[in-house]
Amino acid sequence: MECxxxxxxxxxAVVVADTSAVHSILVHKSNxxxxxxxxxxxxxxxxxxxxxxxxxxxxxxxxxxxxQFRNGIPLxxxxxxxxxxxxxxxxxxxxxxxxxxLLAGYDKETGPSLYYIDYIATLHKVDKGAFGYxxxxxxxxxxxxxxxxxxxxxxIDLVDKCIMEIRSRLVVAPPNFVIKIVDKDGARxxxxxxxxxxxxxxxx
Amino acid sequence: xxxxxxxxxxxxPVWGAPSELVDGFSxxxxxxxxxxxxxxxxxxxxxxxVKPAKGTTTLAFIFKExxxxxxxxxxxxxxxxxxxxxxxxIEINPYMLGTMAGGAADCQFWHRNLGIKCRLHELANKxxxxxxxxxxxxxxxxxxxxxxxxxxxxxxxxWDETGPxxxxxxxxxxxxxxxxxxxxxxSPYAYGVLDNGYRYDMSVEEAAELARRAIxxxxxxxxxSGGVASVYYVGPxxxxxxxxxxxxxLHYKYYPVMPSTVEQEMxxxxxx
Numbered sequence: 067m068e069c070x071x072x073x074x075x076x077x078x079a080v081v082v083a084d085t086s087a088v089h090s091i092l093v094h095k096s097n098x099x100x101x102x103x104x105x106x107x108x109x110x111x112x113x114x115x116x117x118x119x120x121x122x123x124x125x126x127x128x129x130x131x132x133x134q135f136r137n138g139i140p141l142x143x144x145x146x147x148x149x150x151x152x153x154x155x156x157x158x159x160x161x162x163x164x165x166x167x168l169l170a171g172y173d174k175e176t177g178p179s180l181y182y183i184d185y186i187a188t189l190h191k192v193d194k195g196a197f198g199y200x201x202x203x204x205x206x207x208x209x210x211x212x213x214x215x216x217x218x219x220x221x222i223d224l225v226d227k228c229i230m231e232i233r234s235r236l237v238v239a240p241p242n243f244v245i246k247i248v249d250k251d252g253a254r255x256x257x258x259x260x261x262x263x264x265x266x267x268x269x270x
Numbered sequence: 271x272x273x274x275x276x277x278x279x280x281x282x283p284v285w286g287a288p289s290e291l292v293d294g295f296s297x298x299x300x301x302x303x304x305x306x307x308x309x310x311x312x313x314x315x316x317x318x319x320v321k322p323a324k325g326t327t328t329l330a331f332i333f334k335e336x337x338x339x340x341x342x343x344x345x346x347x348x349x350x351x352x353x354x355x356x357x358x359x360i361e362i363n364p365y366m367l368g369t370m371a372g373g374a375a376d377c378q379f380w381h382r383n384l385g386i387k388c389r390l391h392e393l394a395n396k397x398x399x400x401x402x403x404x405x406x407x408x409x410x411x412x413x414x415x416x417x418x419x420x421x422x423x424x425x426x427x428x429w430d431e432t433g434p435x436x437x438x439x440x441x442x443x444x445x446x447x448x449x450x451x452x453x454x455x456x457s458p459y460a461y462g463v464l465d466n467g468y469r470y471d472m473s474v475e476e477a478a479e480l481a482r483r484a485i486x487x488x489x490x491x492x493x494x495s496g497g498v499a500s501v502y503y504v505g506p507x508x509x510x511x512x513x514x515x516x517x518x519x520l521h522y523k524y525y526p527v528m529p530s531t532v533e534q535e536m537x538x539x540x541x542x
Contacts (some may be wrong), residue, residue, distance in 0.1 A: 092439060092458060095448050117413045117443015258288075258442050 067238050068113035069200025070100070071228060072168045072180055073208055074193050078249035079170035079178040080256065082225050084200070084240035096262055101246045105130055105140055107172045109246050109253045111151075113197050114165035114185060122163045124165040126150050143171025147189060148227040155187035162186075166197040167203035172248050203235055204228040218247070222256070229259055272300045273472065308330045325494030327456030327485055328358060328369040329464060330425045330436055334471045336505040337427040337434045339367050340481035342456070342489050342517070343497035345374060346464045354497035363388055364427035366404060367510040371453045372421035372441065380422060384408050401428040401435030405445060414441035423453040430502050456488030456495035474503055478512050489517040 072081035341358035370377035
């Protein structure tokens, strides 16, 4: 039920995640942000068990920051992805983390990249990837319409197509999604796609 | 599969019964039921899977004036009601409350432990701990005991420098920041009433009435919730208990017994 997907475009990478926090049949929250900004030019979109998701991604985030403090330069996306996979692999046969991750980043030298890291510490560098029940719909949509070097408009259009497909075909489709993008100007939130507004999300 | 209807059996012999009547026993009247597997059980499994396990109803929400926290007071062990007067709203410190759902011992112990850690933070840093910090402390502790059988579904509600704060923390390690939460087996029922009646700009009285009503409706439908509906308010000066009403009495307050017109009166049969 947790839908996470992403793709690489021309000089940017975009990741999308649903925003529902669900416990059995109850939706506790429909504006939970599951895409963490790892550092200035990296995004980590995670899905999985609620405790693991937050704890593991925060652990990675703090260690990435520590590397930068110690060494004066930030990690590349590939290095961060391999570090993440290494942590999952080490924990795997002791107390495994049940988290699936899409790590998107932009490096000055190599451009945008997307890494698929699943809960048993598989690591692949990919152009497009997806996790969760939504992957059944978004993967084929992306396979059909993706081409390398897409513009931001084309990519967001494809993202919207995938979201619409998930909404109409998945029986327990999440109502809201968040889209984040990373390019040479950094990692930032791009947009929300909401079909159910959490009542009174006041300024407080 | 045949149902056993021997309780409906009349003393008179069954007409047209099979020849076993010769013995003087009559066969138990019964009728055939559809020949599916597990006829009685099919829906039970689905409901059991879906119904939240923690037998209680607690709720909390943020509104303009602060945070409203409410809970029932029933403790159940399976089908047995072990107590109708459990304190499910735990006072962590004068400006923070925690709600209890799940294992009573787990909740009481870890909330008390959290209170200790909050006080230590105050002494070490010369300032009160934020609700964000307190909930993160508890979430980290519960995360480290993950998989070892702790059962805690709690909400940390308080007022700190940034205003009102509300977090949901559970023993699976999850921690959610939000405006409205309800936890426990009665929570789906409470959510319905709460979501519908909620407005950010309510007065304290309106919010208290909404909280009380939501708990009452949950106790009405959920067998594992009942007793007394306690309502607490957390404002800039700390928490204050507003009311504790027996839900049985609330029922007659919301749905008073109306004298209804009598259609037909039973008349004594005259001695014939």
